[in-house]
Amino acid sequence: MGLGRKIGDYLDLRLGIRDILEQNLTRYLLPRNINAWYTLGAVLFTLFALQFATGILLLVYYNPTADEAFRSIQRIMNEVPYGWLIRTVHAVGANIIILALLMHMLSVLFMGSYKAPRELTWVAGFLLLLLSLGMCLTGYLLPWSQLSFWATTVATSSSGEIPLVGDVVLRFLRGGAMVGQPTLGRFFALHVMGFPLIFGLLVLIHLFCVRRVGISRPPFGPEWHPAEPPVTFHHEEHPDGIPFFPHYVAKDGATIAFFLALLLAVVFFAPGLFFPPASFEPADPFTTPRGIKPEWYFLWAYQTLKIFPNEFLGLAVQGIALILLLLLPFLDRSPERRPARRPLFVSVYFFGIALFIALSVWGHYS
Amino acid sequence: MQRSSRRKFLVSLLGSLGAAAVGIATYPVFKYLAPSRSDERGGRITIPRAQVGVGQAHFFQFQGHPAVVLQRSPGVFIALSAICTHLGCIVKWVSEKGEFLCPCHAGRFSSDGKVLSGPPPRPLPSIPVAISGENLLIG
Secondary structure, three states: OOHHHHHHHHHHHHHOHHHHHHHHHHOOEEOOOOOHHHHHHHHHHHHHHHHHHHHHHHHHHOOOOOOOHHHHHHHHHHOOOOHHHHHHHHHHHHHHHHHHHHHHHHHHHHOOOOOOOOHHHHHHHHHHHHHHHHHHHHHHHOOOEHHHHHHHHHHHHHHHHOOOOHHHHHHHHHOOOOOOHHHHHHHHHHHHHHHHHHHHHHHHHHHHHHHHHOOOOOOOOOOOOOOOOOOOOOOOOOOOOEEHHHHHHHHHHHHHHHHHHHHHHHHHHOOOOOOOHHHHOEOOOOOOOOOOOOOHHHHHHHHHHHHOOOHHHHHHHHHHHHHHHHOHHHHOOOOOOOHHHOHHHHHHHHHHHHHHHHHHHHHHHO | OHHHHHHHHHHHHHHHHHHHHHHHHHHHHHHHHOOOOHHHOOOOEEEEHHHOOEOOEEEEEEOOEEEEEEEEEOOEEEEEEOEOOOOOOEOEEEOOOOEEEOOOOOOEEOOOOOEEEOOOOOOOOEEOEEEEOOEEEEO
């Protein structure tokens, strides 16, 4: 008897481990017509694990003080063996994660998977997206470069436009009137501890909802019909489906490999893609560099603020858009999920994507 | 039989590829975390003679480790490792008695590093010192 089998028997006798594995792997059946878009959850899980690992490694040498932060990043990039690799994977990985998150959200929207009984899965997922953007924002300041300093100055300054409480919110965010050591301290604490803790909790809730309710059947093919709204709890099963392991795990693995290849392609062949010149100069609170722009995923918000005659109006429009998306499952209550039968929704969907791209391109070139 | 051997081959292939990928990913992480030896290298260091008065000790870092240079009598310098040979605490110079004392377990060393009493098993290792004009060349 092999060692692996002996360990398996030992654990099985005490914890019934084989039953758990069977229930969650080989006997866990997914819809037969499941598609590659469903693998984005596993892709995100892998990418976040990579961010977590590289983030811990960066903490070994990073120094979160205004005097030392930039120098410690320079040291990581130029002196510590493979520091450049760890840091570039972390920085590029954040961008790839936002891309995968947006694709995940868009696929869920297109297939109407957010609808009842999966409203809570959607809400947890949407909050995860917002939290990820928060982690990107707080992480952006940590290198304490001209780019990070002034991008954070611009990003936080718009909160000062909120009526009545704007100044208080702004000072609270920055820990003072201007971006400085107090801002770095609180952004660092949020980035490495506060947000990841909330994030972990939300991931657990999201995965619990996915597993408890069951994977939604893609709304394609002649056999798909809208289900009646649930009256009691019902776990959606797919008795004629394919097993999660090995069939779907192989598909997950292929998409994960694709995204890792994309990540490594940027890291090795275009490492400067997300590092404009201002990111190589230490922060100087007395010199604003020309043409400071936020990262590509915040460009739409940046441009929206510029379009409206006052910043508060721009902020309000952004806030309303985000709240509408968050509450979408509670507003769109029709059980129909087939895109061809939802022309209004699909039109708004593609208009939204086009608007996002147009505002981002406009923001980039403005 | 043929099916089983094909499965075995594919599992072995995937296992080997996975192990190779883990190895490739682990090497940079190991090198990243491996302690730097750059501060432990380096040759001689220079200390101005004026910093070490007669009967006085001057502590400094030598090749990444604490060391001490002492002017025992006018123009006679001695440099020693400042790490107690018992359990690695840093010795301190007691100028009134003209000896080194380890504050951890009361090991005593003479001004030239020999063990006078206490648990240290060996004398303090000495480091070469040379006088060059107004400076001391150590190492």
